[in-house]
Amino acid sequence: MKILAVIGSPRNNGNTYEAVKLIEDELNIKNPGIEFEYVQLGSANLKPCKGCFTCIERGEEKCPLKDGRETLEFKMQQADGVIFASPVYTYNVSWIMKNFLDRFAYRCHRPDFHGKKAMVVVSTGAVGLGFVAALLSLSLGTMGFITCAKLGVTFPPAHERNDTRLKKEMNKLVRKTEMFYERLLDTKPEKPSFIKLLQFVKQKRAYSKAPKDLADFKFWRDKGWLAETTDYYYEVRAGKMIKLLVYIISKLTRCAG
Structure with missing residues (x-):
């Protein structure tokens, strides 16, 4: 089983990455044979979308930006499940995750990820988890992804942290990871709404x-x-x-x- 994690933070190895690493640890407990790969958009070769509409009208292969988009799409196609993770920036995904979505906007017209299971992970210091997780899940759904679990993780300021809060966040992470893993094992086609x-x-x-x-x-x-x-x-x-x-x-x- 192959899992790809797309980390939409401009800060490599930050809180969002740490949350996904904990998910990887939990998945490895359930299945030590899982292959896990990370793509950190902060260092990925993915140029800003020019909004030229070429990919929509003529096809993505005609995109004037020659970078790692094609390789990234191949990785998503090959994975059994994809984790999309982003911090909350002004009640939205990060700009780098938004650019990722924009660069694959043609997949909203030509959805090619049907049957592909996804997990949405959103991190924040305080607020915005539910709204941003729903927004990201909606965008991925137009591409065909099935969001099996949505996890919101709060990383409060140091003076607000305590063991009780940490335990609560960890229990939530374990529960959502279990939900994602069970859906990965279920190979029956999803009944559409x-x-x-x-x-x-x-x-x-x-x-x-x-x-x-x-x-x-x-x-x-x-x-x-x-x-x-x-x-x-x-x-x-x-x-x-x-x-x-x-x-x-x-x-x-x-x-x-």
């Missing part, structure tokens, strides 16, 4: 009408997702009533737009 089914139908309709030379159209066509009988990114069992409801709401929201 109604919202995810609806999202697929709306994207399918949009990209089926896109210009034939657009990267999104080519990707969805080659995946077979534009076929009339395709209900989701992978084969799922959805009842006739659910399918009908998804169809009706997708029609209504299109008219309303």
